Amino acid sequence: MSLELIDGCGRVVEYLRISVTDRCDFRCVYCMTETMKFMPRDDLLSLEEIVDIVRVLIPAGLKKVRITGGEPLLRRNIVNLIASLKALGSLQEIALTTNGSHLAAYAVALRQAGLDSINISLDSLRPDRFREITRFGYLPDVLEGLVAARKAGIARLRINAVIMRGRNDDEVVDLAKFADLHGCDMVYIEEMPLGDITEHDRQVQYVSSDEVLDLLQQQSGPWLASSFITGGPARYFQHAETGQKIGVISPHSHNFCDTCNRVRLSAEGRLYLCLGHEHALDLRAVLREQGASAILPAVQQALSFKPRRHEFDLAQPVTLRRTMNMTGG
Secondary structure (H helix, E strand, O other), rough: HHHHEEOOOOOOOOOOEEEOOOOOOOOOOOOOOOOOOOOOHHHHHOOHHHHHHHHHHHHHHEEEEEEEEOOHHHOOOOHHHHHHHHHHHHHOOOEEEOOOOOOHHHHHHHHHOOOOEEEEEEOOOOHHHHHHHHHOHHHHHHHHHHHHHHHHHOOOEEEEEOOHHHHHHHHHHHHHHHHHOOEEEEEEOOOOOOOOOOOHHHHHEOHHHHHHHHHHHHHOOOOEOOOOOOOOOOEEEEOOOOOOEEEEEOOOOOOHHOOOOOEOOOOOEEOOOOOOOEEEEEEEHHHHHOOOHHHHHHHHHOOOOOOOOOOOOOOOOOOOOOOOOHOOO
């Protein structure tokens, strides 16, 4: 049996996004409802099981893992998980995506454990607007976390912002300037149509990546296409004068599925083959019932069903009731 992780379309999978919890202290309007019901903690994969899964997949070509949630810093012993993954010795990158609210307390420990990069979700620089979008977020905590991560020496920091018309599209340029000031890359994301939210109309508030790039070109250009890649779906651009990098993730306007190299492991151990489909392997059951030796064959078989592309249509009713916090951001 080949050790490689190759899907039915011939794409090589080398990037695993791992959700360690569906819980979050924010309730961002594009991600979930205000009154969420989270899964029982007993249903979560143990940290040891997560490490076992990664250990098995590394010889098959796994190169990068990203720890996500929910909010991953709410998971007990998260620093130990980072250290255990680092101790495996063969991963090219261990990354984390966080809302930043607890980052100040963890930044030094995460760096010492071996974390390579952090993506921080920051949709607005205005405290009142930030609170409105996140429902429970407190902007100074996030900004403190960003500064702490920089001081701790995290090699790569990135700010992510979901851009919504009439909510924060007037902050596109300000966010880029803020990211540059703090030595961060800046990535703008088109809103994903996951979860049946009622707070706003996604079709009305949709802002394409092309619109974002036009704003940047008009107000702070020139931005030139860059060959820079991180292993994820972002397309990058670099400022011709300052060298700053910004990226866009465009699930609607510029489908990137032909280069997809990712799968997602949910907090309860379901391996989702595509963010835009329900195809999933119950990897927790495989591990607990058959043992670690059964993981690789099961994953290889599942990859043959990985869809060629997602089918997002904002004009149609939501078909994926699963919210982003359930799958991992």
